[in-house]
Amino acid sequence: MNELCRLFGGIIRSKKTFIVSQERKNWQSKLGFILAASGSAIGLGNIVFFSSNAYQYGGGAFYLPYFLALFVLGLPIMMMEFGLGTLTRQSFPLALRKLVGKKGEFFGWFSIAGSFIITMYYVAILGWACGMLLGTFGSLFEPGITAPFTPFETPTESVSSTVFFFNMIAGWQPLILIFIIWALNVLILRKGTHSIERAVRVFVPLMWIFMIGLAIRGLTLDGGFDGVMFLFTPDFQGIAEPNVWRGAFSQMFFSLSLGMGIMTAYASYLPKNADQVNNSLLVSFLNCSFEFIAGTAIFSLLFVFALNPAGTSLSLSFFVIPQGIAGLSTLPWVVRLFGFIFFLLIVMAGLTSSVSLMEAFVSAIIDKLKLKRNKALIYVAIVGLIGSALFSLPQIIDAGLSGNGTLGLTLLDLMDHWVFNYSLLIVGLAEVILIGWVLGADRLREALNEHTKLRLGKWFVGLIKYVIPVLLTVVIVSSLISEYRPNGPDGGLLYGSNYEMPGWEWLPVFIPIFWLVVSITFSYLLTNRSNK
């Protein structure tokens, strides 16, 4: 322990830190922390994003880059982020400041800015999922529905979740639902770890039960097992494509909630002698096992009903899977029940993740500005609510829905492209460079080994200092290069340049600039503000 204190300049036993530790609440049990951290990691990405990627990149063949991403990238970074939390008992930006100085804090706030933008549109998506959940009691699984714009004005002859979705987003209902989701976030976070733990003790086991139930139903359908074999049978045709590897690395980062400050914030509520090596293994394997089950459930549905996940993972959740659920039984109440279970699962998984995203931000500003928790929650929720509304309501920028009502989706799509593809990976790269080279990966390894039953070898240092920085640099640079595709299928110099948005043509250029300027300004101002 003395060695540890010397390594970290005595910060762990310093008077100031001791006072902070006294004020900081702790998880009530190991299980509570594991449920909260795995609940954070298990989100929309596990249910649909994994299946979408596995379909895209060759089924079983995708497991090769996926496992490489898990063992080489995901696990070491999770150990590092958990370690930052327990060693400093501070949220992400201040943990980095304590260990590597002001430049570390800057990247910490940059990560918080990115994760807050993600929270805004994530809650918007949850609002839509809530709308679909309510729709299971209404007309979601009924024919004869319309949406008030082309090409959905004629009543459908059969069930169409696509038309139902567009009818829903054309109204004001999503705003109310988004307000409810933000209110639930505040409610769950109001007493910190205490109330988070109470919520995850209900939500996380239910998520597992529902997902296993859906998988069993899928497997017992005629042809369901062939669907599962379709998921796992490898197609190595595209394995050499850089997109496959980039997809797997991005998937792992987002799936494990890395580069967002969440895991450090959650680990900061653990006693400093917690075994963060084993915690990382447990959370990562639980997360990926959930994806495994979700994949079997979704692929059995896709196969039995001959559906293909065209478009994004959002289209898979809102259009393709409900279409499969509609065919699960001839009994309407059975269809409604499975529809209800699926969307409740999406809402619960999303809620446990959005709570963790919000906690990363709230704990950081509480630590930095010494605000009261309730005050911090209200400030964050109000700004977040406005942002989510902008992402969700097409009417705000397209009153007559003349652009087919999807400008709201387009805004989400543009922001998601930049923040999701770059922010998390940039923060991950900055983290490993700062911890690996400024603090020293050896020091982190020694600190983690102080309290673990599974001691880390020298390989951990090699991964943090050399392998991960090189991998992340390759992924980021190759992504940036692929942005430039003037003659590609999407056309335009920047992502989204080919969108037809009369009067809004500047949006694809504005969004990345806006994200960078806001995130950098936010990070600069908070880094240079003295700790109260």
Next chain:
Amino acid sequence: MKKNTLLTYLLLLAPFLLSAQIQLSNEEPVAGEPVTITLAQAESQVVVAYRPNSSVVRRDTLRADSPSTEFSWTPEKAGVVALSTASASKNVSVRFQGFSYSGLIVMLLAGGILFGGVIFAFRVLFRKTKPGEGIDFDPSTRPDT
């Protein structure tokens, strides 16, 4: 609106609207076993896309010397397949012939690693700490709860 997005939505709706115009002699075709595709309208070709809308999509074209309403097709691979003509499209699921051993091996390996990892980590979590191995979770270090 993004053109591709609208096209995607239309493509999502299209199979349900137009699939009735393409019929198969066996609606549950099996890989390696020939089936007859019957069209409502005579066409000179049918495009077969294995794993449509993916990065590893592979297309075959079934051609006829003159426009025809019947085509013979032997699916090469199991999975979701899109059949399309100039005026109609249909998704079908091609079943595996027998058993997919490579799929089973990947499933067992992946499942073994992931669930084995969960079991291993849970066992370590609840294992009693040996002296000098490190201090496990100690409730007395919770000063404020």
